[in-house]
């Protein structure tokens with residue numbers, strides 16, 4: 001179903017820099033002294049976050065529950081604004097929800113009354129400029145695009161099935177297609193594989209790796225699974241308990257393309273161990 005080995009080497013989207021050229025590509029997402037308090041009574045959910053993510057980078061955020069990982073995602077995608085500090089994406093301050101973002105979550109959230117294809121097409125029916133084009137004449141073209149995307153994740157032949165006719169892993173594949181159908185430059189994933197069994201999860205890692213390798217979008221992946229973080233990411237950030245701060249930034253030096261075999265090798269297991277120890281220390285502190 002899924003190609004075992006990685007396809008062509010990853011080609012970061014270096015040329016796509018409408019927001020300001022090379023600098024914007026190097027500093028695609030910038031957090032500068034960012035704090036967020038949902039309300040005064042409960043205080044800061046995250047504190048003093050400062051980091052830079054380059055365009056095409058695959059970043060994983062790990063940390064204990066409630067540390068602010070999802071809050072970080074909301075700030076990146078413009079669903080929340082900082083109480084203090086600045087968030088810039090593609091060279092511009094984030095002032096509201098960004099159209100260049102695609103999102104997928106632990107629950108695939110597919111609409112049960114729509115087929116797989118129609119679920120994948122949903123963002124194009126809602127988000128401008130696709131919405132107007134969809135209504136005019138591009139439905140067939142968009143449907144072809146969605147079919148092609150579904151085929152790349154092994155869902156060819158399932159386009160007309162309803163979500164309840166798909167396995168959990170297939171639903172999650174469809175959900176990732178829906179997040180990518182408008183060709184976002186930034187893909188935000190909030191524990192997308194957490195509800196899947198171990199084998200399916202690893203298959204989905206490979207699916208995501210291959211999509212990212214072929215398309216070069218930037219990924220921010222929130223996960224509790226350290227093996228997942230190390231297998232997929234270029235850079236892993238470790239967050240503290242609430243109020244969430246970035247405690248560590250760890251580059252994953254394991255060469256690409258990576259296949260599942262690397263997860264049994266020493267550099268991989270050592271890095272997972274190191275991260276596990278750091279998080280253990282945070283939890284005990």
Ligand code: ADP
Pocket residue numbers: 038039042045064065066067068069070071072242
């Ligand atoms: P994580 O994703 O790491 O589990 P979250 O970012 O969801 O953490 O939450 C960080 C903290 O902010 C938690 O203490 C959570 O209860 C709180 N929080 C999250 N969303 C809201 C909200 N809409 N209103 C108030 N508090 C919130």
